Amino acid sequence: MAQQFVTQIADINTDFAQWYTDVVIKTQLVDYGPVKGTMVIRPYGYAIWENIQRELDARLKATGHQNAYFPMLIPMSLLNKEAEHVEGFAPEVAVVDIAGGERLAEPVVVRPTSETIICSMYSKWINSYRDLPLKLNQWANVVRWEKTTRPFLRTSEFLWQEGHTVHATREESVEETLSMLRLYRDFAKDVLAMPTFIGQKSEKEKFAGAEETYGMEAMMLDGKSLQAGTTHHFGQKFSRAYDIQFLDKDSTHKYVWQSSWGVSTRLIGGLIMAHGDQRGLVLPPKVAPVQVVVIPVAAHKQGVSDVAEQVARSLRECGLRVELDTRDQSPGWKFNEWEMKGVPLRVEIGPRDIENGVATCSRRDTLQKFTLPLDDLARSATQLMDAIQQDMYAKSLAFRDAHVKYAHNMDELGQILDDKCFAKVVWDRDPACEAAFKERFQATVRVMLDEAPFQDSCTCCGHKGDNLTVAIVARAY
Amino acid sequence: MAQQFVTQIADINTDFAQWYTDVVIKTQLVDYGPVKGTMVIRPYGYAIWENIQRELDARLKATGHQNAYFPMLIPMSLLNKEAEHVEGFAPEVAVVDIAGGERLAEPVVVRPTSETIICSMYSKWINSYRDLPLKLNQWANVVRWEKTTRPFLRTSEFLWQEGHTVHATREESVEETLSMLRLYRDFAKDVLAMPTFIGQKSEKEKFAGAEETYGMEAMMLDGKSLQAGTTHHFGQKFSRAYDIQFLDKDSTHKYVWQSSWGVSTRLIGGLIMAHGDQRGLVLPPKVAPVQVVVIPVAAHKQGVSDVAEQVARSLRECGLRVELDTRDQSPGWKFNEWEMKGVPLRVEIGPRDIENGVATCSRRDTLQKFTLPLDDLARSATQLMDAIQQDMYAKSLAFRDAHVKYAHNMDELGQILDDKCFAKVVWDRDPACEAAFKERFQATVRVMLDEAPFQDSCTCCGHKGDNLTVAIVARAY
Numbered sequence: 001m002a003q004q005f006v007t008q009i010a011d012i013n014t015d016f017a018q019w020y021t022d023v024v025i026k027t028q029l030v031d032y033g034p035v036k037g038t039m040v041i042r043p044y045g046y047a048i049w050e051n052i053q054r055e056l057d058a059r060l061k062a063t064g065h066q067n068a069y070f071p072m073l074i075p076m077s078l079l080n081k082e083a084e085h086v087e088g089f090a091p092e093v094a095v096v097d098i099a100g101g102e103r104l105a106e107p108v109v110v111r112p113t114s115e116t117i118i119c120s121m122y123s124k125w126i127n128s129y130r131d132l133p134l135k136l137n138q139w140a141n142v143v144r145w146e147k148t149t150r151p152f153l154r155t156s157e158f159l160w161q162e163g164h165t166v167h168a169t170r171e172e173s174v175e176e177t178l179s180m181l182r183l184y185r186d187f188a189k190d191v192l193a194m195p196t197f198i199g200q201k202s203e204k205e206k207f208a209g210a211e212e213t214y215g216m217e218a219m220m221l222d223g224k225s226l227q228a229g230t231t232h233h234f235g236q237k238f239s240r241a242y243d244i245q246f247l248d249k250d251s252t253h254k255y256v257w258q259s260s261w262g263v264s265t266r267l268i269g270g271l272i273m274a275h276g277d278q279r280g281l282v283l284p285p286k287v288a289p290v291q292v293v294v295i296p297v298a299a300h301k302q303g304v305s306d307v308a309e310q311v312a313r314s315l316r317e318c319g320l321r322v323e324l325d326t327r328d329q330s331p332g333w334k335f336n337e338w339e340m341k342g343v344p345l346r347v348e349i350g351p352r353d354i355e356n357g358v359a360t361c362s363r364r365d366t367l368q369k370f371t372l373p374l375d376d377l378a379r380s381a382t383q384l385m386d387a388i389q390q391d392m393y394a395k396s397l398a399f400r401d402a403h404v405k406y407a408h409n410m411d412e413l414g415q416i417l418d419d420k421c422f423a424k425v426v427w428d429r430d431p432a433c434e435a436a437f438k439e440r441f442q443a444t445v446r447v448m449l450d451e452a453p454f455q456d457s458c459t460c461c462g463h464k465g466d467n468l469t470v471a472i473v474a475r476a477y
Numbered sequence: 478m479a480q481q482f483v484t485q486i487a488d489i490n491t492d493f494a495q496w497y498t499d500v501v502i503k504t505q506l507v508d509y510g511p512v513k514g515t516m517v518i519r520p521y522g523y524a525i526w527e528n529i530q531r532e533l534d535a536r537l538k539a540t541g542h543q544n545a546y547f548p549m550l551i552p553m554s555l556l557n558k559e560a561e562h563v564e565g566f567a568p569e570v571a572v573v574d575i576a577g578g579e580r581l582a583e584p585v586v587v588r589p590t591s592e593t594i595i596c597s598m599y600s601k602w603i604n605s606y607r608d609l610p611l612k613l614n615q616w617a618n619v620v621r622w623e624k625t626t627r628p629f630l631r632t633s634e635f636l637w638q639e640g641h642t643v644h645a646t647r648e649e650s651v652e653e654t655l656s657m658l659r660l661y662r663d664f665a666k667d668v669l670a671m672p673t674f675i676g677q678k679s680e681k682e683k684f685a686g687a688e689e690t691y692g693m694e695a696m697m698l699d700g701k702s703l704q705a706g707t708t709h710h711f712g713q714k715f716s717r718a719y720d721i722q723f724l725d726k727d728s729t730h731k732y733v734w735q736s737s738w739g740v741s742t743r744l745i746g747g748l749i750m751a752h753g754d755q756r757g758l759v760l761p762p763k764v765a766p767v768q769v770v771v772i773p774v775a776a777h778k779q780g781v782s783d784v785a786e787q788v789a790r791s792l793r794e795c796g797l798r799v800e801l802d803t804r805d806q807s808p809g810w811k812f813n814e815w816e817m818k819g820v821p822l823r824v825e826i827g828p829r830d831i832e833n834g835v836a837t838c839s840r841r842d843t844l845q846k847f848t849l850p851l852d853d854l855a856r857s858a859t860q861l862m863d864a865i866q867q868d869m870y871a872k873s874l875a876f877r878d879a880h881v882k883y884a885h886n887m888d889e890l891g892q893i894l895d896d897k898c899f900a901k902v903v904w905d906r907d908p909a910c911e912a913a914f915k916e917r918f919q920a921t922v923r924v925m926l927d928e929a930p931f932q933d934s935c936t937c938c939g940h941k942g943d944n945l946t947v948a949i950v951a952r953a954y
């Protein structure tokens with residue numbers, strides 16, 4: 001029976017891209033929308049997003065952020081105000097020029113991100129130092145017309161949160177930019193069980209309009225890097241372009257300092273590629289739509305259905321997300337389906353289990369089988385959720401650490417990348433070296449790390465000097 | 478001090494429209510977006526929407542609905558498939574015809590509602606009776622280009638939930654359509670403290686593409702009606718247009734039966750106009766962003782700040798949403814501001830209160846002042862939330878019942894409407910009568926009620942017969 005499903009999913013080792021596509025479609029996380037590059041997020045996929053939202057939203061609110069909602073339609077003239085920003089985003093915007101049956105006097109764009117419209121409102125709302133800091137977030141859809149698309153990873157429309165904060169001083173806004181980066185890293189660790197590297201992005205990889213961009217990069221099982229979140233420090237670029245000034249305590253008008261930061265439905269792609277295996281999804285308990293599936297075995301036998309129902313109820317009463325699968329299919333078929341769907345814990349209830357006062361259980365992450373006493377099942381299952389969550393992180397961390405290597409020169413770098421690993425390089429920050437990584441190896445500088453250089457010269461050009469930094473170089477999604 | 482704020486808000490009795498605008502802007506619920514007819518939902522307004530979402534979403538899930546997300550961009554050709562539907566919505570859609578720097582081969586529209594794109598996916602997903610019922614909901618933004626707009630009530634872009642269900646039989650989909658109508662009514666009652674009339678809409682007021690539309694209508698304080706939610710039964714209209722068939726148990730292919738239903742950010746407008754008063758907002762505890770505001774009085778005096786903080790903490794520990802207002806403003810200024818913002822309960826902590834072991838409290842709905850013992854404050858406040866919620870509903874219900882009158886003929890109808898009341902009419906369902914209500918009184922048939930006619934002839938034309946129904950006729954938003 002196991003074979004039946006496995007053969008439907010491409011081999012994870014030899015065709016990771018097809019494996020990914022098979023998994024997202026067959027587990028009904030997504031489907032393709034009728035407009036090129038769009039995706040339908042189906043209930044099983046959307047439930048993961050809801051869990052991500054709930055967990056992240058609580059952390060954003062706990063750190064003093066408030067939610068708001070800004071219009072999706074932005075006048076072209078507003079987009080044009082910050083020169084670098086418009087240059088970065090104009091090529092991929094969707095433009096509305098007919099509405100209500102008439103051609104619009106001024107075309108409007110569907111937001112690719114909301115700095116411009118939010119700054120135009122901030123300019124109106126902020127007058128005094130008393131109005132600062134202002135730390136808003138919005139959960140919204142955005143549209144960016146992409147040439148090459150893949151579900152969750154790169155789609156014409158995606159869902160995300162975008163935070164936009166305003167501060168009286170540079171120090172404060174830099175601190176916000178960095179503390180949000182750390183918040184994302186902790187969220188990825190605690191909730192997605194996904195270790196990440198965080199650090200500053202290179203000039204080339206900066207967000208259009210930012211002074212500095214920081215990124216969180218996660219290693220996927222194929223050794224490629226996924227940019228899983230970014231935070232940007234704008235300095236006063238946007239406040240000057242959109243005229244956001246405040247009257248400070250010293251009675252002078254000053255331009256504000258700003259940050260923005262976001263994560264998107266791309267995180268779901270990250271989850272899949274960080275934890276999956278040949279059988280399909282492996283979901284961390286904190287985001288799994290179903291944490292425990294209860295499957296009656298020989299359900300027609302005396303007592304089985306009743307006990308299965310009692311078990312499901314007691315698990316639910318402990319706050320677990322539980323599915324009791326009473327469908328008219330064989331237990332083996334169900335085992336395979338729920339394994340493919342990545343449910344952390346399977347609980348089988350059969351006549352012999354009941355006789356022995358136990359349930360036969362199986363952990364998705366380890367595929368380990370064991371029995372648990374029925375009379376204490378809910379408590380054990382709750383503890384198992386924590387254990388699975390932690391073990392999944394430990395496993396991912398061990399995998400990642402085994403796949404990061406030091407590249408002392410370009411030959412080593414090429415070998416490391418071909419071995420499907422991340423390379424740590426020493427880099428003198430010369431864009432020419434960055435271009436060489438790309439040209440020779442199709443790899444990019446993912447982030448610069450806050451680490452002392454492990455040699456005294458650039459891995460690429462061999463130059464020495466004060467400007468050396470350690471960076472992660474990898475192939476990326 | 479009270480006067481200072483009141484004078485900023487137009488008179489609720491003589492200029493209700495300006496009162497509404499003043500309240501939504503001054504309490505910072507919304508602001509106007511740069512594109513005509515769009516609104517920015519500010520944190521205080523968005524927090525109300527989040528409370529509405531949480532309460533309604535729980536009810537939708539408890540009744541077996543799952544959330545999903547469908548793309549916002551819909552190919553023009555998909556919209557065109559159901560003739561009545563496209564006729565209804567085409568005049569107000571926003572059209573994207575340039576994206577990624579190129580003119581699109583086929584223009585796409587920004588969803589005004591999602592029947593068309595959802596049906597195109599259902600056609601693909603549904604094959605067997607085992608796939609039914611399918612009951613999905615999505616929380617999303619939609620765009621409808623409106624000529625005349627007002628914050629929350631009618632905006633070019635708004636936020637809503639739209640449910641789209643699929644059933645094997647007509648009976649089931651009719652029952653879904655009606656049970657969602659009742660769910661909305663109960664939600665409006667329990668959460669928004671807003672009594673409503675529910676019933677079928679006239680042919681003229683039907684949703685484009687529906688067989689029957691049902692509505693929930695709420696009376697605003699100016700005697701006008703607000704359509705606060707609708708549910709639609711599609712029969713097989715969409716399943717035939719989009720080819721959604723299933724193989725039934727009897728091995729024949731059949732078209733499915735469908736419903737859809739939605740409520741939007743318009744509900745916030747309803748809340749404001751159902752409960753507000755001259756001082757501003759009056760918010761039901763279940764949706765109030767701040768349920769209790771704690772205001773230290775003479776905060777510089779010994780112990781005041783500490784006790785105020787303890788009180789705020791103990792209220793929060795009981796699960797209440799609490800604001801401790803320590804800003805550098807006078808207590809009177811704060812009282813006015815929080816009254817304008819509609820916070821259900823104000824708790825003042827001053828030196829004399831502490832001496833007496835009490836807090837001075839004030840209910841926003843009744844403006845009643847009283848003291849409560851400090852050592853039991855959290856429990857009392859929690860109980861008060863329930864009491865305020867219930868009293869607000871009772872007050873709204875009494876107001877509504879006092880403003881619904883029987884119109885036996887057209888003269889009476891005119892008088893009732895001019896008295897800012899709803900009229901119950903007997904109607905023979907002739908569109909000519911409906912047109913007469915509109916032409917003579919600028920009023921419309923809001924819903925038909927499930928009530929026996931109170932006279933044996935139509936209020937408008939005097940005709941008798943079997944087709945008589947009781948309907949609510951009112952001026953409407």
